[in-house]
Amino acid sequence: MAGNTFGEVFKVTTFGESHGLSLGCIIDGCPAGLQIDEDFLQSEMRRRRPGTGGASVTARKEEDKAVILSGVFEGKSTGTPIAIEIQNTNQHSGDYSNIKDVFRPGHADFTYYSKYGERDYRGGGRSSGRETCARVAAGAIAKMFLSEYGIKITAYTIKAGGISCTKKDFSQIEQNPLRAPDNEAAQKMTERIETLKKEGNSCGGIIECTVSSEGKLPVGLGEPVFDRLDAVLSHAIVSIGAVKGIEFGKGFESADLTGRENNDGMSEGFTFNTNNAGGILGGISNGNEIVFRAAVKPVPSIYTEQKTVTKDGKDTTIAIQGRHDVCLCPRIVPVIEAMTAITLTDMILRNRASRI
Secondary structure, three states: OOOOEEOOOOEEEEEEOOOOOEEEEEEEOOOOOOEOOHHHHHHHHHHHOOOOOHHHOOOOOOOOOEEEEEOEEOOEEOOOOEEEEEEOOOOOHHHHHHHOOEOOOOOOHHHHHHHHOOOOOOOOHHHOHHHHHHHHHHHHHHHHHHHOOOEEEEEEEEEEOOEEOOOOOHHHHHHOOOOOOOHHHHHHHHHHHHHHHHOOOOOOEEEEEEEEEOOOOOEOOOEOOOEOHHHHHHHHHHOOOOEEEEEEOOHHHHHHOOHHHHOOOEEOOOEEOOOOOOOEEOOEEEOOOEEEEEEEOOOOOOOOOEEEEEOOOOEEEEOOOOOOOOOOHHHHHHHHHHHHHHHHHHHHHHHOOOOO
């Protein structure tokens, strides 16, 4: 199966299925000498893992212990491929026996089967959101690299279940199960999610991500013309299964602005007076904070009877069983951070070849 590798210099390949023995990643192109903090790696895994996070997330419990198999010696990267494995320990594969010959609405069952003529129906196999644990592991290594540049990536839920945040207090992000920068809004989101859970339904939301720096973000990240920074970030973020849209800066709102309103004027010292562009001009970072938002679709696994078809194309109905999230936003937050970190790490390494 092609399409499992992302990046040009800092290359990340993920492997594994939701109900297989294990999942993991291979990182090729990580520079030698990077201090590898395994405690930080595991803390990132805990942020994404199932079984925590209140009413919105699945009851499946996995330790998600990330084991480094290669590429690290005496606490530092060696410049050779870094392999990381995460074992599956809490699969309930029997929960999926009723969908063996049926396509679940909103899932990749039909498209995978149509493409390959085979599919792993246990939790979606390769198309499962569980694949993202490997991305978070790779993203943790990328975050260690970015910390050398003082770069920090912060993602958070700004809307879920139709309820929006009215403030942004980053100190509150890890204080509530939605990972929202607004505890009051998060409480309302939680109440809405609990209602939907009782109804056997689900919801989506919007996640915003900000890339900042202790100093000024590097100017010049992004490769013309097809590998523009916003284009590659879009590729990275939309490759996350539940993400259905992305916008940078003012995004779709800019369609209703005039050029005078939308342009970011400059002042002495190469500073920008506004950041409507979201930190990217001409596909290249301009030193401002990078800001984007991703739309997350409702969880397709709902406990309400739905119409569908069998592998033979015959009408039927399905009542999905198993353990599923109600809202994916809180668990996708660390995945978005991971894919952003992988992209920026790759772009920084690529940028080293841009001039003498």
